[in-house]
Amino acid sequence: MSFIEEIEEVGIDAEGRIYVRPAQTNFNRIYRAAMEVHWDESQRRLYSPVPCKLTHGQ
Structure with missing residues (x-):
């Protein structure tokens, strides 16, 4: 089942x-x-962690 959600x-x-x-x-x-x-x-929001930073060697 899918639905449409408005983004605030x-x-x-x-x-x-x-x-x-x-x-x-x-x-x-x-x-x-x-x-x-x-x-x-408390903030009523979805979030993702801060992306990891890669160095030139990675």
């Missing part, structure tokens, strides 16, 4: 993580379906 806001927080704030839906169980995507209950 997209941004980068003070810690450098990208986030998406849905208009209505709560994704508090997102960890069961996705890796590296988390739900911040």
Whole structure:
């Protein structure tokens, strides 16, 4: 089953993580379906960790 969710806001927080704030839906169980995507209950937004930085040798 699929549905359409309006996006209220997209941004980068003070810690450098990208986030998406849905208009209505709560994704508090997102960890069961996705890796590296988390739900911040207090901010009501999905976020991913800061990407790791690679050096030239990697």
